[in-house]
Amino acid sequence: MVVSSCSPENSNIKTEIKIPVSVVTIKPQSISRFIETTGTVYSFKEASIKSELTGIYTLKRNPNTGRPFSLGDQVKAGQELIRIEDKEFQNTLQIEGKRLNLELADNNLKKQQSLYDKGGVTQTELKNSAISYVNAKYAFENSEIQLMKMSVRAPFDGVIVELPYHTDGVKIDQGQSLLKVMQYDKLLMDVKLPEKYLAEVTLNQRVQIANYNVAKDTIYGRISQISPVINADTRTFQSVLQIDNEKRLLRPGMFIKAFILSEKRDGTIVIPKETVISRQDGKVVFTVENGIATEKKITTGLESLDVIEVVSGLKVNDRLVITGFETLRNKSKVSIIQ
Template identity: 25%
Template sequence: MKNGKLVILLASLLIFSLVISGCSSQSEQAVADSEPKKQESVQQEDSKDSKLVVQVAEATRDDLKVELDFTGELAAYREVNLVPEISGVVREIKFEENDQVNKGQLLLKLDQAMEQAEVEKVEGNLEVAKSRLDNARKKFKRIKSLYEKNVISKSEYDSTKSKYEVARAQLKQAKASLNSAETQLNKTTIESPIKGVIAQKRVELGEMATTGNPVAKIVQLRPLEFEGSISTTDLTKVEVGQSVTVEVDSYPERTFTGEVNKVAPTVNPSNRGLKVTVQLANEELLLKPGMFAAGRILVDELENVLVVPKAAVKEQNSSQQILVVKNGTVENRDVETGPANNNRIVVTEGLKPGEKAVVRGPANLQSGTEVEVTEWGETE
């Protein structure tokens, strides 16, 4: 009997334990099920409070410099290969590479012995010709006087006159020969034809300099030229005399100024571009031929035009658009634009001064979106 009661008691305890365990599991599951709903509710609440952040710039009236960028290479204004006109042994050299030389400065002398001897010989012949002419002139003067008095015959007069004319011709020939000999002598000295810098020295003392082979190369670096290429679509924007600023990697903190000197009349078939030449003063001789350079041509200067950053204008379906923030909401505007430079662009229609144009924001920003605004440039 006691054993039966014990069994009943144990069974009751087991059933009670199972009931309690089941209730606890249901309670934990209910808590677990409610947690995602709370998180979802919090996220929904946060999404209502958070807004997309955009950077805006105010459309303002301002002056605008319209500029055209292009690249190219620096080149010497002039290059001259110094070539002897006659052959000869080099006796004197008065230059070295990198020397600055003036126009007319003596640079080199060839052996002059043969040319000097020829000059002296011809000078002697000239003196003889002068003496002969002097005698012939005196004789002709005397014979002419006698002929006019009918003292001598016409044949004697003609003979004397002929000898006088021959003497005159001989003197003229002697003078020409002297001039030729002196010219040859002058060719033994070589002078610089321009003011510039010796870029290359190609001869040494005692060597034979020959016609057709340069002994030096001279470059004119002051002024210097910057040669670049522009698109044919920009042809109407560029004119001789326009101001140009030039930058080179060697002097990153400096800009050099010049002006358009030449615009090629034909298109370059290799790149379909138009060659533009800019003249730079290069007073300090800092710029060297062969340097890569970037130029910026001042095409126009506009006054009191409505401008925004170029980044604010978007191309959309063959039209131009600007996103404008009004009362915290994005509004899409179709606009028409005018000239631009590297940073700013003129807006001719669709925007008013003071309106805020979106310059930077999330991709695919739509009209009607509420946004939080920061000023363009604050984080630039």
């Protein structure tokens, strides 16, 4: 652009105006395309435990804290958390008598087997001894099973998330809620995706998780289940995401965004989306060489939130205009600023 002065004194003075722009040298990069979805996560395992008998309630102490178990405490599978004592119930089980009866039946079976081997008893007498042993064994084991109901234990490694208050030493009834345990070092999320993505979603496909509570941390998951059926009403198919949550940064019930990695390309030309100018005859960008801006028609490929792949029209080491391109024309003279 050349500006000529109309003043007689300056009629021979010409000023060349160069448009200031910023540029970046194009280098091969990677670009990924994601399928974005949202949903609420839930625990990998959970169990609500109720009292299986009537008895005196005692909340056990957590050996790690030295105080009674409370909300948020981590527990191990099989760890005793609550005791329900009922002496009358315990006496009716007659567990010691059944233990002795089992020992007698076992000794008698061994004796009969020895006599049978020597021809001292018939096969019928041996089988009767075996039946007596089996019945005594089942009677003792059933009593042990009933006795175990007095001890409330964690069904798996997890965290106490519900613990209704009951006063120690007070009698509680059968069927009362005692606690709820969750395991959420892994989380699950149900998602419904449009049917157009069915061919792009596969088992064990990587997923990146975003939540405002964990903005500084990167959490990953994978596709663990895919339904092969399309819902005729919604035109979607159901999938299940399994999320690695070892640090327990996410909690069951949180609302999250999930980005399913659909496609990735390495060593390709990637430019900021904002530098692309869309026109009726296609998309263009500007490059600079020897102080001259040149308009380049491009063909694009994969897109992400901020960048876009250029399939044709640009090459590695081209100097792309990233600011100031709005006022450029083909062959405009430019000055490069930092």
